[in-house]
Amino acid sequence: MDWDKLRIFHAVASAGSLTHAGETLHLSQSAVSRQIRALEESLGTTLFHRHARGLILTEQGELLFDATKAMARRLEAAEARIRDSREEVFGELRVTTTIAFGTLWLAPRLKALYDRYPDLNIDLMLEERVLDLPMREADVAIRMKEPSQADLIRRKLMEVRMRLYATPAYLEAAGTPERIEDISSHRLVCQNTSAPQVSAGARLVQLLMTHDVRSRLTVNNYFGVLQAVLNDLGIGVLPDYLTQDFPQLVRVLPELESEEVPVYLAYPEELRHSRRIAAFRDFVTEEVIAHRRRMREGEAA
Structure with a gap:
């Protein structure tokens, strides 16, 4: 199988257009079209359905595209290793x-x-x-x-633990909980236990929720949880690696934390x-x- 024709086929399949593939390859549309027709003739099959809005791969075309994608990944890896054999890091x-x-x-x-x-x-x-x-x-x-x-x-x-944090302004206004039972009178800011997250964090939230938390804000990532806590919305369940970069956060119920992550x-x-x-x-x-x-x-x- 002609490697050059495979390279052109891969460009066309990626772009979905003879024109765009030609621009990438610095070839005319007619030259690209001839190479695709020659490849189809050599394989005895049709690789693309032609439509007014572009090209769509046939089932046989999909099979060939899967193969050329794998080849491209291997070539990228080889190129990276060759380049990295030099002294420079780039x-x-x-x-x-x-x-x-x-x-x-x-x-x-x-x-x-x-x-x-x-x-x-x-x-x-x-x-x-x-x-x-x-x-x-x-x-x-x-x-x-x-x-x-x-x-x-x-x-x-390293290891990370999920802990409870709040701002001094929030604690001054709402009070500082002394026991885990006191969490019921505060707003809890956390990830929803059904959101993708580490299981240790979900288990800590589930434990807190057993104490009749009446007000809560759930966010689907810890960045959002942090922003809410920094704006005095409540007590947040956050990873402990934040404490250095956000020293204004106060740890709440310091005896309470998740397992190591x-x-x-x-x-x-x-x-x-x-x-x-x-x-x-x-x-x-x-x-x-x-x-x-x-x-x-x-x-x-």
């Missing part, structure tokens, strides 16, 4: 983590990484869905549990020697060590 690094950790802990610290490697481009993908690293949906992940996928290198970074960094085995991965891994590890030290100092104080 190019794109796709990082996935949860909305809360990425927004509230990781993103504010990335300036130090960019200062060190100004030619590095990070694509930060924040979502609760677990992306498939072996299929290269992302290059590296930070997850709130140990990854279960095979062929991953993983490193435990492990935080892992993971990346595919095939990227073991990637300099971009190594640079990001070492940077995050350094930041975690500094974070732990400051937390110990804060607790001691």
